[in-house]
Amino acid sequence: MKQKTILVTGSSGLIGSEAVRHFDRQGHRVVGADNNMRGEFFGPAGDTLWNLERLRKSTKRFTHVDLDIRDRRGLKDLFCANPFDLIVHCAAQPSHDKARDIPLTDFEVNALGTVNLLEATRQRCPEAVFLFMSTNKVYGDAPNEIPMAELQTRYDYARPEDFAGVNETCRIDRAMHSLFGVSKAAADLAAQEYGRYFGMNVGVFRGGCLTGPSHSGVELHGFLSYLVKATLQGGNYSVFGYKGKQVRDNIHSCDVVSAIEEFSSNPKPGEVYNMGGGRENSISMLEAIAQVEQMTGRKLHWRYVEEARKGDHICYISDLSKFNNHFPQWKITRGLDSILDEMIRAASDKSRRAAAGR
Secondary structure, rough: OOOOOOEEEEEOHHHHHHHHHHHHOOOOEEEOOOHHHHHHOOOHHHHHHHHHHHHHOOOEEEEEEOOOOHHHHHHHHHHOOOOOOOEEOOOOOOHHHHHHOOOHHHHHHHHHHHHHHHHHHHHOOOOOEEEEEEEEEHHOOOOHHHOOEOOOOEEEEEHHHHHOOOOOOOOOOOOOOOHHHHHHHHHHHHHHHHHHHHEEEEEEEEEOEEOOOOOOOOOOOOOHHHHHHHHHOOOOEEEEEEHOOEEEEEEEEEHHHHHHHHHHHOOOOOOOEEEEOHHHHHEEEHHHHHHHHHHHHHOOEEEEEEEOOOOOOOOOOOOHHHHHHHHHOOOOOOOOOHHHHHHHHHHHHHHHHHHHOO
């Protein structure tokens, strides 16, 4: 296999760190750009330095660069020094609620930072493959217009034709998004345009709930990770609206990275794909709480907040048909039980190490 030079932004985060490990194992040279803004956004619980140290110890060809994607000059220098073959862009301000408090920073990181990377790629390595990790929040609350049925523990789609979930034809305008959804929608459209207008190998993944043991989950972002952490550590958990029956589909970070690899092997300029766990990996808040309690043998202290988050989805399941049709070799390999088991074991190990360190 020809060695490639790969840039991963947000390399200490969930998907970024999984991409670093994956491509390093394959013998590629990986440059990771991350300035730990997650710690700035969410405080100590969101800090990702622990993941960076893990990468440094477990990889062979990984180089970390402390770089802010808003720094255009820094990006220019980085791209001049490295002929990248693949750019995996994961860096972001990822929270609905946090964006409300820092709207300028949110837009600069998510929208302007993405354009900075796209333009650096166009100027320095236009043949490279560029994969942008977008979000299903670009649809705003438009998916809530799909007819729903209220079941005992979850909401679900009422019509048979909606069984597979939300596909890429769902509109992204005339809906409430949250400011985070807007900044990511701007970046999503810019990435598509660089692919279509300039003919660059740009792809967009609109992620559902991306998860796994490398997630530094906090209340404002990372629902399964934070749920596991709160259950094991005895913290308090809040469920916002929809009777706790809101549904999310969950995909393990390793399955996201394998999808990135599939796209990079046969890029389709400007294409958009929903990327989530699909129906098999869907779960409601009530169901998730019950399952984590059962798997850990512990009770979660949680409270119900009547008001839902603005722009939030009632039921969101990713229709993966388009990606499966374009890349039939790819499939989901981690089911929900396996994901939760891995996260519980990782969280327990981390707690034990922290206690031993004290």
